[in-house]
Amino acid sequence: MTRSQEFELSHHISRRAANRQIRPFMKLYPMPADMVPHPKPLSLGGGLPNHGFFPIDSLDIKLVSQPVFNLQGNQSQKTAATEKFSINRFDEAGVGALDLRSALQYEFPGDGHMELRAFTRNLISRVHKPAFENWDCILTNGSGNGLDKIADLLVNEGDVILVEEFTFPLTLQNIVERGGIPFPVKLDLSSSETSNGLDLGYLTDLLQNWEAQQPSLRRPKAIYTIPTGQNPTGLAQSLEFRREVYDLCTKHDLIIIEDDPYGYLTLPSYERDQTHRREASPRIDVAEVDNYLQAGIIPSYLTLDTAGRVVRCDSFSKLYSPGLRLGFIVAHAEFITKLSKFSEISTRGYSGLSQAVLLNSIKHWGTRFSGTLSQTDCDVYGWLSWVMKVRNVYIHRRDVMLDALYGSEAFSRSLIQPLEPKAGMFVSVKVNFTEANGPRGHHESVAKLMVEFVRYGILVVSGSDLCVDDEISKDNANFFRLTLASSNCDEEIVESINRFTHSISQYFK
Amino acid sequence: MTRSQEFELSHHISRRAANRQIRPFMKLYPMPADMVPHPKPLSLGGGLPNHGFFPIDSLDIKLVSQPVFNLQGNQSQKTAATEKFSINRFDEAGVGALDLRSALQYEFPGDGHMELRAFTRNLISRVHKPAFENWDCILTNGSGNGLDKIADLLVNEGDVILVEEFTFPLTLQNIVERGGIPFPVKLDLSSSETSNGLDLGYLTDLLQNWEAQQPSLRRPKAIYTIPTGQNPTGLAQSLEFRREVYDLCTKHDLIIIEDDPYGYLTLPSYERDQTHRREASPRIDVAEVDNYLQAGIIPSYLTLDTAGRVVRCDSFSKLYSPGLRLGFIVAHAEFITKLSKFSEISTRGYSGLSQAVLLNSIKHWGTRFSGTLSQTDCDVYGWLSWVMKVRNVYIHRRDVMLDALYGSEAFSRSLIQPLEPKAGMFVSVKVNFTEANGPRGHHESVAKLMVEFVRYGILVVSGSDLCVDDEISKDNANFFRLTLASSNCDEEIVESINRFTHSISQYFK
Structure with a gap:
């Protein structure tokens, strides 16, 4: 679809989100046609403190080169191989990293600093490129917050949201908070060899015969799934399986809420014979990342989505650290606009320190690939090279x-x-x-x-x-x-x- | 009041907040009376990543000793007087600071790390001690988020919340979001010498004759005020004036929502004659902080509050930096419990990095007073000594x-x-x-x-x-x-x- 076409799934936006109006901070003052504005205006307008008020002048950050375990006390300072970088008040290198002057400032409207949002777009373009055009990314205060925002976006009082029969309980809470009804779909737990998690036969039958089986409930408007490393079962849906689910959701006009905090932590088949296990390499090169991208990751529902039907919830918690409180949502731009309005009146932004530390870590990891790859790919490959080290531990x-x-x-x-x-x-x-x-x-x-x-x-x-x-x-x-x-x-x-x-x-x- | 008494203002809690149930993550399993639990249990239960997965091993932080302005590029590294401290994976000094192992981890239920919450309680005890006993503090994602949470706590569909006729517009949005009606109260803008902001005569009359004047509206349930450095007018309410407003609110059973991001930035009377202006001291000693505490700060409505009628919204944005996304609410413990439940399903925590950097900065500033003051007072005086430097610039x-x-x-x-x-x-x-x-x-x-x-x-x-x-x-x-x-x-x-x-x-x- 092109940007000019109308978004055919906008009827899924909740009344709450559709009707939310944000009052502009200032009125619109009409200017006479012949008025020439001053070329270099000064501002006494906003309430943004000058960065001179911010006490932090620089951060020196020491990263471990590998995840290291069983450390205690000052042992960690001594025994772990480390590497260092700095975040200064001004980004002098001009590599598009987030400097302290920006990171410690307000960020409007509160969807995440543009530098980190740009990285999330680059990452998704490279790893899970949506099959529709008009998509965007928006930060969240971690996936739990993202799921709350998605519930706000979609759920009206009385709406039915299908969920896996065993699932992450806080999402149920977010649905119930809006008066929605989480409705369980059976999982296939017969064998980890053959199961894709969701019981597709059950789901097909459920949707086919909904009115007969559930006469008192509305038809479901969305399905919430953790497709890769399902919580709690650890199962994953193959790409072929996702295609079947996607087609079924298209047929019955369901939005797919894809919660994917574990999607990068894919686990190759277990080899009972220890001698057959591959040794993880301590340094990860371009070819290994390429191999991981091609064979190691199961493509997101986004990659099948030609309509903007998928709302993906992503997280940095499991790959960098939960204490960042950073995640992001990928969805159709019209959904993102509504999510942004909700963020503007609820969370009103995310820690700039977390964003700066994360983004500068990514750029630091990326420097190893500079010369070999474009700046954009350096960031993505740098990030994935850390992710792969985490995955190797898992x-x-x-x-x-x-x-x-x-x-x-x-x-x-x-x-x-x-x-x-x-x-x-x-x-x-x-x-x-x-x-x-x-x-x-x-x-x-x-x-x-x-x-x-x-x-x-x-x-x-x-x-x-x-x-x-x-x-x-x-x-x-x-x-x-x-x-x-x-x-x-x-x-x-x-x-x-x-x-x-x-x-x-x-x-x- | 004592903890055993029932909270007499609980009828102000919105139906939404009162009825919210958080489903526990695990069921309660009854244990036989004679069962002896293992003395040193291990856990495969939660989903918390071991801190060995966290890439950051340490942060070295350089603080400026004073706010410094008009810096550019690498000038800041060279010209500003600075001081340094570190945050390590393990808090070896054991001074109750937040180490990276905790800061980068999940924090449950998501109300802020206990170390920083303890500081906010100490600060309020020292500066704005509530006149009722059963109060507590809870962190927020900055004051804007705090005000959204307070609206969730109090506002039912159709509730009227009094607001200053000129005010911070996003609060209106938070009220309207819950179906509430912000109703303006006139301000006295006649003269900055005599005005306390709110027009008390107008407010008294409004409440006295509400039914006659506003027959179609419910009686107001709360008043939202920015009592010190009112936005936009810069006016402030004297303590005596606050007492009159508080008594009026008691009479008409109004909750007082005190939004106080600027309360520490009090401005002594303007001296037109420059020779009469005092010189700000570059180092701030205990006596100066004491003087500021006694004469420099207008006590919060909390200090007059014997009933738990005041909900105070505080912020670190204007004093440390907005990019932390950290503030806190002070209120009756029963209100705090409801705010906590809402946080658990919405924001789900705040940046641990922000919390660690803020708290460790405070502890760093406090070291200057160690030996002279208790550890608790070191933190408070250390923080206020920075705040006073910011105030001096204002x-x-x-x-x-x-x-x-x-x-x-x-x-x-x-x-x-x-x-x-x-x-x-x-x-x-x-x-x-x-x-x-x-x-x-x-x-x-x-x-x-x-x-x-x-x-x-x-x-x-x-x-x-x-x-x-x-x-x-x-x-x-x-x-x-x-x-x-x-x-x-x-x-x-x-x-x-x-x-x-x-x-x-x-x-x-």
Whole structure:
């Protein structure tokens, strides 16, 4: 579609977002036609403090060259290989980085500094280029905030939003906050080999027979999915599968809310034989990034989207750090305009320090490719070279965890079945409960097993915790979500899995 | 009041905020009474990345010792007197500062890191101690975000919120967003000597005769005021005046929303004779801070509040930098609980980098007082010693601007009358329009004069821009708001005022 065409999906914008008017700060004063404005006006207008009031003159930042674990106290200063760069009051190099003078200032209308927004556009163009033209990116205060803004954009009172039956619970809250109704769609948890997460047959049937099955509810207006490294299951949808879902959503006019905090953390197939595992390289070159771009990442729904039907929620939390409070949304420009208005009256901007530290880190990582690549690609490749280092740790930790699970007595006794994750930071493990299910299905057994986990000292989250509707999920809530993210070292992962599997062995004694 | 008493103002909580339920992330699993939990549990539960994934190992921060202006490029690195400190991955000194390991991590439920919240409580205890017991502080993403959250807390559809007739327009937007009705209260702009801003007689009459005068509207439930350095007028309410307003609000059961971004930037009386002006000291000692605390700051409405009627919105934007996106709200703990729930589903936290840089700056400034003061007071005095340096610049700039205004031809011809500001960053200047007012009152003349400002190259904001209701304010919208904040140097302020006053002189030619 071209920019001149009308956006055919604008009927999905909530009444709240469609009707929101932002009062301009100043009135519009008509100027006489013959008036010649002063060529160099001065301003006593806005309330922006001069940067001379800002106490910070410069930041020197030391980055580790690799993620490093199990550090304590001043050990980190000494043992980790590090590299340094500075952020000054003025960007003298003029490389389009964010200097302190700008980063510490107000930013209007509050959608993120243009330098970082430009990077997000370049990244998406390179990695997940939308198949429609009139798209844009806007920053958020992290993905959780982004999902709240997307709910504001789309959800009217009484609107039905389809969600995966096990999912990130705060999104449900954002939907309910606007009077929306999250409606669960079954997941296929039969096997991590064949499953794409969403049960496509179930979804197709649900949409085909909605009026008959759900006479009291409106037809769904959107589906919320975590397509890569689904939380909690760790499953991922193949590109072919996404095409089928996209076509189904087109047929039934559903918006696709793609929540993708883990999409860069794809996990190649698990090799049980350790000698077959590839060694991660400490330095990452252009060819490796190219290979990752071509074969390592599952393309976003955006890449299939010819209509502006996909609203993608992206995050820097899992790849740089949650404390930045930075993420971004990719969507049709008309959606972005509405999201921007909501930001202007709610969050009113994001930390300029976070933005400057993130963007200057990216530019620092990019310098390694300068001469070889364009400035734009330097930034993207620099960023991805760090992302790949993070991903390598997740791949390694996944191996450590699955090794321990498959080596356990519980596995050899067929008490557990890991769902090998395709991406992200979670390994889900199904437990083969043998007791007859009561009316509460697996929830009953899960609650009993949770007692054993507390006894043996291992905290986990259950599928039962994260299901949208206890009744609908009662027969496949027999799994536990184990994170790869938080342990200090491999030994801690192994010890944690030992406690987890031992608890289960004891439970079935 | 004591904590055990019921909060008598909880009926002011909006239905939205009162009914909001946050679904817990995990279910509550009942544990058998005889179960002994493992003494050292490990966690595979949450999704928090280990800090080993965070690329930043340390930040070295260079602060200027004083605000410094008119710097360019690498000049700032060379000419400004600076001091340095570091933020490391681990807070080894253990002084309660925020280290990178915590700052870069998720923070739950998203109300700000406890270390910075503790500082805000200490600051308020020292400077504006509430007269009720059960109060607390919660961070915001800057005051604009704080005001949005306060609107969520209080405003139901159809609620009337009183506001100053000229005010910060985004707050109106936050009220309207919830279906509330901002209703203007007249300001007394007769003279900066005698005015406290709000026209108390008007307000008293309005509340006394509300049903008769406004039969179609509900009784007001709150008043929104910027009591110190009112935007745009620069006026301030004396403590005695606040007591009268507070008593009136008690009588009519109004919540007081105190927006106080400029409260620390009080401006002592303007001395026209330059030889009578005091010299600002470059180093600020304990006695000076004590003097500022006792005589330099107008106590907040909180200090009069025995009931939890005041909700105070505070900001670090004007004192440290807007790009931090950090402010805080002080209110009754029951209000804070509701604000926290809203934060949990909307902003979901604030930049840990901003919080760490701010808190560690405060602790750095505080070290100068260590040995003399308690750790808690070191932080407060350290912070205030920086604030006083910022304030000294505003006092100086106010002098420069008023000198230029009073020295102008426009003033000598009685065309203008500055309202000498009591606090904040704005000087408002009334223009004595002589033409007969048409049905649009002063708005017509303001629009014509704005043309001259564009012609002569000076951007200003008009009272007309910032009035809530054109009709109500048409006879006192004859003023312009000039900022002290944004100019690069004194010479720029003088040149700006020359253009401003010259435009007016020309207009009246």
